[in-house]
Structures are given as C-alpha cells and as structure tokens.
Amino acid sequence: MIKLRNIVKNNDSIACDAYVEDCETSVRLSMDIGTGELNSFSLPNEYSWCASHIAHAKKYLYSLINVSNVPKEHCIMWY
Numbered sequence: 001m002i003k004l005r006n007i008v009k010n011n012d013s014i015a016c017d018a019y020v021e022d023c024e025t026s027v028r029l030s031m032d033i034g035t036g037e038l039n040s041f042s043l044p045n046e047y048s049w050c051a052s053h054i055a056h057a058k059k060y061l062y063s064l065i066n067v068s069n070v071p072k073e074h075c076i077m078w079y
Contacts, residue, residue, distance in 0.1 A: 001020075001021060001053075001075065001076065001077045001078075002018055002019065002020050002021075002050075002053040002054075002056055002057050002075075002076050003018070003019040003073070003074075003075050003076075004016040004017070004018055004019075004029075004057060004060065004061075004073060004074045004075070004076070005017045005018075005019065005026070005072070005073050006072065006073075007061075007064070007070050007071060007072055007073065007074065008070075009064060009067075009070045011033075012032065012033050012034065013030050013031060013032055013033055014030070014031045014033060014061045014064055014065070014070070015028065015029065015030040015031070016028075016029055016057075016061065017029075018053075018054070018057050020043065020044075020047050020050040020053045020054075021047065021050060021053070023044055023046075023047050023050075025044045027041050027042070027043060027044070027054070028041065029041055029054070029057055029058075029061065031058065031061045031062065033065055036062055036065075038054070038058055038061075041054070056076045056078065057076065060074060060076055
C-alpha cells in the first residue's frame, strides 16, 4: 500500500508526499510532466524494500497528466 497526500499539479510537474506501508515518514515525489520521469528520491532506511511501491505511485501520477482537477489524496493498494 502507498498513500499519496498533498498532490499538487502545476504547468510542468506533479508532486506529492508518499507514505509507503505503515511508515510515518513521507517521501517527496515529483514527476516532470514533459518526460514522465520522477526526480530523485530516497526511501527511509527500513523501507528500502518498497521500491515497487514507488512504481505504483509513478504510474498513478502519470495518469494525472491530462487531468485538470487532481485529487489531493489517493491510496493505492494491491495484493
């Protein structure tokens, strides 16, 4: 599971605070709209195994590129 909070879109990027699993420390994600790539980020030490979580977040942020009214929060779960 990954929770995306404070999702903000401007002319050239989409950014959010991502919370992986039960971690209370956020990871700041920012996607360049032109390239679809995430800027560098760092997972908390105990959560380095959550790299796939970031891939789910990236896919969701990319889906917002052509959306005019983005939600402020979104939760992604899978199993």
